Amino acid sequence: MAGRNTQEPLKNQQKCIAIFALFCCFAVLVVLIFSSVNIWGDNEDGITEENCSKDCSIRLVENLPDDLYLPMNGRHHLPLSVGFHTLLNRAKHSIEVVSPVWALNPWDQEAMPSTAKQGQLLFQKLLSLKSRGVKLKIASSLTNSNELKTLASHNAEVHFVNMTALTRGGLHSSFWIVDRKHIYIGSAAMDWRSLAKRKELGVLVYNCSCLALDLHRVFSFYWQLHEKDYIPSIWSKRVTALYGRHGALDLQLGTSQASAYVSTSPELFCTKDRTRDVDAIYQVIQSAKTFVFISVTDYLPLVNRSVRGTKVTRYWSLIDEVIREAVVLRRIKVHLLISFWKKTHPLTFNFVTSLKSLCMELVNCSMEVRFFSHKEQREDDQYGLNHNKYVVTDNSVYIGNHDWVGSDFTINAGVGLVVKMKNSLQDRGVTILDHVKAAFERDWMSGYAKNLQGNKDQRGKLRDPQQVEIHMETRKEIQWNKSSSL
Template identity: 75%
Template structure:
């Protein structure tokens, strides 16, 4: 038998092992705590998942430059600048904002030029929020913005998201959350051009705190990446999605029953239960019965990695469009902007899509390019900056152009709204308003058809030759 002298070292060793095990557990716990997300002030406004509002009002907002002649056919949508100011007037506690660009207070233009006045007015209203007791919070990936520095000097809380460290991309999201009750989502940046010279489209949703609370969780995701160069392995429950493509929010939009949910990209930025943007787009196209209308600045199903310079085909969206057209007989219209930065391969992919319907019955796929043709030094003059899709039963509003690299590398947010069965017959809905906006642009003189077998006429030399025909089809008899 072992004597007391031999038992003592054994007990001491066992105690050391036990203490070491406890220290290891404590260290792991600390790592989990500090790697997770602590969400600031979630209960400061009293809005929770249990008491949030689903009875919402939605308004379509657009910016249409004065020098674009578009026939509204009696439908006048709320100007974007009016929608922004209406949101700021309602703000009582907080305004949370994300934008890829901050260029409202432009000093490059003459101060009396009206095109820049709306931007400067909005910027000065943001500067004045603190004096009203409204806290302004901004998440951005910009490192050298004089406007963000000025807002921070006026007590705005600005946090930097190091997108270069995460994906070598940018923070391309564009949305507002006001008092966690009202939201804006759309194509516009915090840029004076979005309020004057570019064509933008988005929605403002009022008194919709359930949806606003979920969008706030996306904002909180960005907020907690401040000065980090890694994505935490464990996230707080407070940034997980409340709704998704399989469990969408049921709500009333202008007294009409509908469902809605948010999607995000890139995949690395999808917190638990959050739907990816590409999956949301896929679901909307798959659920379409008769038509899919798409309006984007750029369409390019390619991914280019800047580090290696390797380009690969990105099939996620391109294939589902082809499937809808060929296998299900869904009518597709694709309106793409033609501008200084249009990639030459865009025309190849557009021609490939159009060729699907050659010698096929019950097949309809049309591609047009939207361009303001007047020569100008500012290549964004009249640019169609829209980023949306509308079908016979749903709408997708996003922050990305339909370019593979954007979805893979850049952060963005999408909003999917689907009308309940029978809701489309109950009167004008946001889907019908967006569809009308698309058809107005499609039938305008700025939308040109792609005719691969014909050569563009010399008077339209700015259009790519061998791709353009100035002849417009007669759309009056076309119906989805």
């Protein structure tokens, strides 16, 4: 009896310890949840999947520097600065902006072209939002920007995303959400160069609260990363994707039926059901029936990583392979337009040569590559730079924030928009695809787009001194490539 009596208190003590341990675990879990996310998510202004608008309109916007002479062929697209002001004029309640750069005011105003004033005008318009009662929320990379400090003093809320701590990458995302109804996605950042010196392309989507609601969830994801050096493993349902490549949003664009969704990168930033940028591009190219036109600043299917202090480079095949498959196996016409500038990596020419060689001795095979370059870029690597980042086919378009460089998709944050037309070519009339295609063909046929092989003299030497320099660097890179066994 005495032994039994001594065992019962011991058992009760063990139960108490177990219950206390479970309680502590539950308390820690609750703390983790509430510290990592806003469990209720952001207020979505009463907009839901059930009551949001799917009857939308879409408009192509471009910035073309004044000294860039491009044939319009009767199609004048909305200037980028006008597009931004249109969004600001429509704003009644809120504007949410993500941009990696905030430099709308040029530091040397006297030496800047007159078009640089567009950045100043846009900045003043943003400052005036306070007097109109429009709430401005900004997510940006860690930057010491005077513009952000001034906007914050005018009631703007600013959150910073520390990509270096999160992925060892950078923030490339550039998009707007206005009143949870209108959006902008494109290549331009909040930089006066995007409105004056660089060639930019993007889209405005009006009265499309379904798509705006989904993009707002991407914004909410960035917003909740403020002052964090880790990516939470538990998220509110308010940041999960509403639409993706396996469940796109069906909408009406003018007289045409279409589907659309927003993609993101890197993979660590893809919440539940969110499509990766690279998968979106893959789908767009794979679904093409007749042509694929690609315009990017840089093309380099490589990923550079640092492993234990050692730089490791590997081939990143995801986009490169789907292009090769389209050209060789499906006989799709592929045109690739890349910018030729001071920061073009020498190995770009190796990969381009490899792509162009696919059609040697093949019937009905079309793979062409051209380099877009403005003569002024020799003195100013930004002037006339083709900063576009899109692919358009006979049935789809993808417009994003990344160059097609492996490292961009794996560690840098970006956003893309996919639009696919449902009507047949004969039944849909003029669509956003036709406008983007026309912009590409205008650039492709311009005097700024050149085939590198076409710039050789009779002795087979490159005429352009800058091209000679690149050619020599390419040879050095090839030798280094062989010795390091990439």
